[in-house]
Amino acid sequence: MESKTSPTGGVTTSEKVVWFDASQYDGLDESCAYVFGGRSFSIYQVGGTGLTLVYDSGSDFEEVTAKYLPEVFNCSNDKITLDNRSGKKGTEPENVTVGTVSGKTYAFIALERIGGIIIYNITSPASASYVNYINSRDFSDAIAGDVSPEGISFAKINGIPTLLTANEVSGTVCAYTLTAKTTTSGSGGSTVTAAYTIAAEAGAGGSISPSGSASVAKSSSKTYTVTADTGYEIADVLVDGKNVGAVTSFTFEDVTANHTISASFKKTVEPAGTAWTNPFTDVKESDWYYSSVRYVSESGLMTGTGSGQFSPQAQVTRGMLMTILHRLDGSPAVSSTGAFADVASGMWYADAVSWAGEKGIAAGYGNGLFGGGDTVTLEQAVSFLYRYANYKGYDTGRTGSLEAFSDAGDTSDYAMEAMRWAVSTGLIKGSGGILNPQGISQRSQIAAILQRFSENIIK
Incomplete structure (x- = not known):
C-alpha cells in the first residue's frame, strides 16, 4: 500500500518507499514496516538442517x-x-x-x-x-x-x-x-582492483610507445609517445576515434574506461620555395596543377605512370583512389583480404580495398564485386573522401549551398551532403559556374583535391 505515512509512522512517501500493510498478511509483525525489494547480497551456509x-x-x-x-x-x-x-x-x-x-x-x-x-x-x-x-x-x-x-x-x-x-x-x-x-594494512593481503585496456597502434612511417594493448589500473594515468621516422611527420592522432591533432604525446588521466589511441604519419614535404627535382616530363611549372602534383609526389600519395610520366589527364579508378587514401592513412595493415570476388589477394590495390571496407569508406556493388578498375566520378571521389574524413574524426560539419552551380541538380542524392561539404571547405571549386559532379575524375584533379584536403581539413 501507499500512503503519506507508513503504519508505524517511521517511513513517509517523501522517502520514495513502498511498504506492506502487515495486518493483511499472516506471520508479519504489525509493529514493523515491511518494504519491497532486496537491497543487498547475502551469504548462506548450507548445513544438514538447512540454510544459515x-x-x-x-x-x-x-x-x-x-x-x-x-x-x-x-x-x-x-x-x-x-x-x-x-x-x-x-x-x-x-x-x-x-x-x-x-x-x-x-x-x-x-x-x-x-x-x-x-x-x-x-x-x-x-x-x-x-x-x-x-x-x-x-x-x-x-x-x-x-x-x-x-x-x-x-x-x-x-x-x-x-x-x-x-x-x-x-x-x-x-x-x-x-x-x-x-595492501599496507597490518594484516597484509591483497584486494582486487579493476583495470582497463588501452589499445595503441601506429601506421607506417612512425611508432607509438607503448604499443599494442596495455592494462591500466582504475583511476591511474597512462602516457603515450608518438614518434615519426626520418623523412616522415605526424599526420594526426586519434583518441577513441576523435582527432586530437598531430601531438607527440598524449596522457589518459584518471582512467575509468577502455580506450584506443592511433597515430598516422605522412612523408615530410619540403617548405614552399625549396627546389624540387620534377621527375615528370608531362608536368610543367606553368600548369595549374603543378604544385598539387608536387605535393602528392613528395608525400608519396601518388606516383608516376611510367617512363617519367604523371599522366595528369588520365582517369582515376576505384582501386587507384582506395590506394591513395590508404597511403594518406599511413598504409596500415589489414586483418584480411579477399572479400570481393574480383579483388584477388596480391593485387596491387587488394590491401587498400580491404582497409577501405573495414573503415566504412567504400563498399562493393552489393553483388560480391568491388569494381576496382571502374572509373570514379567527381561526386564519388568526394563521397569517398568525406567518409575518410569522418573515419579520421575531422570536421565534416561545414555544409554550404550548391546553388551557384547551374548543374547542381545533376548531383546524386547520396552525394549531396559530401558535395556541399567539399564546396564549403574549398576542396572543389568548379569552373565557370559548372560543377560537373558526373564527370570522370582525372589524376590532376584528384591531386589538387588532396592538396586542399591537407591544407584545409588536416591542417
Whole structure:
C-alpha cells in the first residue's frame, strides 16, 4: 500500500518507499514496516538442517553509490535524474558471480539500475568485506557508456582474471581485467582492483610507445609517445576515434574506461620555395596543377605512370583512389583480404580495398564485386573522401549551398551532403559556374583535391 505515512509512522512517501500493510498478511509483525525489494547480497551456509545466514551487505550498496555518484544517486537505467528511482528496488542488485584473484575469492554483484559492479572479498564468508566499485556508465547522457549490467561472468583469459558483463539497456559488453593490489594494512593481503585496456597502434612511417594493448589500473594515468621516422611527420592522432591533432604525446588521466589511441604519419614535404627535382616530363611549372602534383609526389600519395610520366589527364579508378587514401592513412595493415570476388589477394590495390571496407569508406556493388578498375566520378571521389574524413574524426560539419552551380541538380542524392561539404571547405571549386559532379575524375584533379584536403581539413 501507499500512503503519506507508513503504519508505524517511521517511513513517509517523501522517502520514495513502498511498504506492506502487515495486518493483511499472516506471520508479519504489525509493529514493523515491511518494504519491497532486496537491497543487498547475502551469504548462506548450507548445513544438514538447512540454510544459515552468515553475512548480509545491508545498506552498503546505497552508501557506496551515494558516496561515488551523489549527483545521480538512486537514478534508474534510462534516466540520470537524482532519486527518481522507485523505492521498491533501489540499485536493484541483479546478478552475482564468484571468482578467484591471487588466491582470494571475490563476489561480483551487478547493479542493474544505477549501474556498475560492486566487489566483495568473501574468502572468509562470515567476515566478507567491501573492496571496490566499478562503473563504466557515462552519466553525461541518459543512456551512454555501459548501462544496466544484466549478465555477469568471471573467467581467466590467457591467465588474466577477467570479468565479463552484458549490459541490457546500452546493448554493450564489457571486459574488465582484474589485478591484485597489495595492501599496507597490518594484516597484509591483497584486494582486487579493476583495470582497463588501452589499445595503441601506429601506421607506417612512425611508432607509438607503448604499443599494442596495455592494462591500466582504475583511476591511474597512462602516457603515450608518438614518434615519426626520418623523412616522415605526424599526420594526426586519434583518441577513441576523435582527432586530437598531430601531438607527440598524449596522457589518459584518471582512467575509468577502455580506450584506443592511433597515430598516422605522412612523408615530410619540403617548405614552399625549396627546389624540387620534377621527375615528370608531362608536368610543367606553368600548369595549374603543378604544385598539387608536387605535393602528392613528395608525400608519396601518388606516383608516376611510367617512363617519367604523371599522366595528369588520365582517369582515376576505384582501386587507384582506395590506394591513395590508404597511403594518406599511413598504409596500415589489414586483418584480411579477399572479400570481393574480383579483388584477388596480391593485387596491387587488394590491401587498400580491404582497409577501405573495414573503415566504412567504400563498399562493393552489393553483388560480391568491388569494381576496382571502374572509373570514379567527381561526386564519388568526394563521397569517398568525406567518409575518410569522418573515419579520421575531422570536421565534416561545414555544409554550404550548391546553388551557384547551374548543374547542381545533376548531383546524386547520396552525394549531396559530401558535395556541399567539399564546396564549403574549398576542396572543389568548379569552373565557370559548372560543377560537373558526373564527370570522370582525372589524376590532376584528384591531386589538387588532396592538396586542399591537407591544407584545409588536416591542417
